[in-house]
Amino acid sequence: MVEFMQQMVNGLSLGAIYALIALGYTMVYGIILLINFAHGDIMMVGAYVGFFSITMLGSNVFVALLFAMLACAALGVLIEKIAYRPLRNSTRIAALITAIGASLFLEYVTIFFLTPEQRVFPAEAFPMHQYQIMGLYISNKDIFIIVLAVVLMVLLQYIVKRTRAGKAMRAVSLDQEAAVLMGISVDKTISFTFALGSALAAAAGVLIGIYYGTINPLMGIIPGLKAFVAAVLGGIGIIPGAMVGGFLMGILETMVSGYGSSMYRDAVAFGVLILILLIKPTGIFGRNESEKV
Amino acid sequence: MPSSKRQWLWLLINIVVLAGIFTLVQYMIATRMLNQYYQINLAAMAINIILSVSLNLINGFTGQLSLGHAGFMAVGAYVSAICTKNMDLPFIIAIIAGCLAAALAGFIIGVPTLRLRGDYLAIATLGFGEIIRVILQNIEELGGPAGIVGISRLTTWPYLFGAIVFTIIIIQNLINSSFGRAIISVREDEVAAEMMGIHTTWYKVLAFMIGAGLAGLAGALFAHYFYIIKPETFNFLKSFDILVMVVLGGLGSTTGAVLAAIFITVLTAYLQAFPAVRMIIYALILVLVMIYRPQGMLGNKELTRKTFGRFWGGSA
Numbered sequence: 001m002v003e004f005m006q007q008m009v010n011g012l013s014l015g016a017i018y019a020l021i022a023l024g025y026t027m028v029y030g031i032i033l034l035i036n037f038a039h040g041d042i043m044m045v046g047a048y049v050g051f052f053s054i055t056m057l058g059s060n061v062f063v064a065l066l067f068a069m070l071a072c073a074a075l076g077v078l079i080e081k082i083a084y085r086p087l088r089n090s091t092r093i094a095a096l097i098t099a100i101g102a103s104l105f106l107e108y109v110t111i112f113f114l115t116p117e118q119r120v121f122p123a124e125a126f127p128m129h130q131y132q133i134m135g136l137y138i139s140n141k142d143i144f145i146i147v148l149a150v151v152l153m154v155l156l157q158y159i160v161k162r163t164r165a166g167k168a169m170r171a172v173s174l175d176q177e178a179a180v181l182m183g184i185s186v187d188k189t190i191s192f193t194f195a196l197g198s199a200l201a202a203a204a205g206v207l208i209g210i211y212y213g214t215i216n217p218l219m220g221i222i223p224g225l226k227a228f229v230a231a232v233l234g235g236i237g238i239i240p241g242a243m244v245g246g247f248l249m250g251i252l253e254t255m256v257s258g259y260g261s262s263m264y265r266d267a268v269a270f271g272v273l274i275l276i277l278l279i280k281p282t283g284i285f286g287r288n289e290s291e292k293v
Numbered sequence: 294m295p296s297s298k299r300q301w302l303w304l305l306i307n308i309v310v311l312a313g314i315f316t317l318v319q320y321m322i323a324t325r326m327l328n329q330y331y332q333i334n335l336a337a338m339a340i341n342i343i344l345s346v347s348l349n350l351i352n353g354f355t356g357q358l359s360l361g362h363a364g365f366m367a368v369g370a371y372v373s374a375i376c377t378k379n380m381d382l383p384f385i386i387a388i389i390a391g392c393l394a395a396a397l398a399g400f401i402i403g404v405p406t407l408r409l410r411g412d413y414l415a416i417a418t419l420g421f422g423e424i425i426r427v428i429l430q431n432i433e434e435l436g437g438p439a440g441i442v443g444i445s446r447l448t449t450w451p452y453l454f455g456a457i458v459f460t461i462i463i464i465q466n467l468i469n470s471s472f473g474r475a476i477i478s479v480r481e482d483e484v485a486a487e488m489m490g491i492h493t494t495w496y497k498v499l500a501f502m503i504g505a506g507l508a509g510l511a512g513a514l515f516a517h518y519f520y521i522i523k524p525e526t527f528n529f530l531k532s533f534d535i536l537v538m539v540v541l542g543g544l545g546s547t548t549g550a551v552l553a554a555i556f557i558t559v560l561t562a563y564l565q566a567f568p569a570v571r572m573i574i575y576a577l578i579l580v581l582v583m584i585y586r587p588q589g590m591l592g593n594k595e596l597t598r599k600t601f602g603r604f605w606g607g608s609a
Contacts, residue, residue: 090583094587112569232413232416263427274405
């Protein structure tokens with residue numbers, strides 16, 4: 001039982017990271033129906049910005065997080081403007097292929113300039129303490145990751161539900177044309193969505209740096225795909241769904257590596273995806289919609 | 294079958310041209326005019342042509358975005374390698390076994406996933422491709438992450454050339470049959486196709502199986518040319534490679550797929566020393582082609598003698 005609870009704790013902190021990434025996928029999908037393949041790579045860029053602001057500027061973790069989030073918000077908006085906006089009215093497959101292109105571009109430009117080697121995330125930026133509570137080992141890393149993720153999620157909920165920009169986001173995702181008629185600038189709203197999602201991904205990137213201790217230019221691919229699975233699990237386009245899906249994925253993954261084989265933990269994520277898609281493609285929180293001709 | 298005298302004539306010309314190309318290259322290999330370096334790239338080119346033409350059947354003609362093509366290639370490579378290495382079967386039997394195994398994998402994966410549409414299908418196929426890779430990594434009998442080494446080099450130019458011709462003939466004949474019209478109608482409008490009485494799932498699965506089987510063929514040739522196969526070779530970046538060729542050539546153009554495969558192989562050979570640059574160029578190709586020419590180099594048109602006729606001002 002103690003071991004199970006221990007896996008639960010590990011799963012929760014990993015899940016918090018997945019949830020943060022999944023939120024970006026879900027918001028972008030909700031508003032322009034695009035799987036933003038480059039999202040995981042934006043997270044990677046966030047991790048690097050965090051890394052360099054700690055090592056080169058000597059800033060603490062919070063400043064690094066802030067820098068990473070600002071830089072990635074700008075990057076997300078830029079990618080949307082250059083790559084996705086011209087394709088807004090073309091087929092979804094064309095947009096998806098562009099997203100794959102954007103993803104490869106970020107990965108290999110990073111490799112080109114920063115070499116493919118992995119870098120050790122400075123441990124002194126976040127000195128490790130381990131606490132033992134009722135037989136469970138909980139480190140300050142776990143607490144920091146979970147608390148930060150929850151704070152960011154609450155903040156996001158506030159923005160989406162209580163602010164004018166959030167209202168505009170919900171309106172555009174519900175009916176783009178009607179939103180235009182109500183005087184909402186669709187372009188600005190979409191940019192805002194990308195900025196929010198990318199900032200969350202950047203935070204996740206820094207957290208992954210802290211969690212695993214190393215970063216490399218291809219680190220965004222697998223967590224990105226898993227977070228996407230989390231978003232689909234919760235119901236893509238639905239913000240609370242992404243949070244629940246993220247936590248579920250994290251817990252599931254640590255359970256599989258804890259009790260089964262860690263070699264299979266990547267396959268499990270895809271297995272889950274295929275199962276959801278076959279049983280309930282709209283996800284846990286999704287509603288079924290019939291296809292319109 | 295050709296019906297008129299003129300069509301017979303063209304068939305004859307095609308055969309003569311193909312035989313000419315084949316003999317020329319064979320002669321150059323035999324007399325060592327093509328050194329090892331060129332031969333390796335020639336083999337890579339042939340394998341890429343088979344991969345891109347076969348993926349084009351799924352992505353281009355049927356309109357189902359599949360991102361797991363490397364997985365089927367892996368199945369073909371592993372099955373054929375086991376056939377020759379552990380069971381001492383003749384190469385041709387190994388190739389056939391590889392194709393059938395890959396087609397079977399295509400069937401198993403296709404039946405559940407092809408009910409999904411568009412981007413969901415893309416992710417599901419990506420997932421399956423990765424699952425194939427992870428499973429191969431975990432089977433100790435197949436060498437685990439190190440893969441299979443010491444496969445005999447049985448792939449020669451006649452096999453490569455034969456496989457290309459076989460693949461293109463199969464795909465072209467399929468496209469120009471009622472099967473081809475059915476899958477193109479699925480691409481154009483799935484709901485409308487269903488209304489016209491086309492069993493869309495069946496046709497999608499069939500196209501998927503044929504594409505997968507041909508990828509298995511490419512895998513079998515690959516395994517018996519490069520001695521070594523390991524799961525990492527067949528990850529989703531390999532699938533993206535093939536996707537780049539199909540997108541660049543034109544979704545739904547066999548000649549386009551062939552040309553793009555040749556172009557990408559040459560590009561890869563030149564940028565061997567700078568892998569990051571190669572991937573950046575790939576990325577730019579994907580983004581720029583989609584923004585400025587979403588139909589690809591040739592769109593869904595083919596380079597035929599008519600195109601050449603128009604080009605030279607003839608009236609063919």
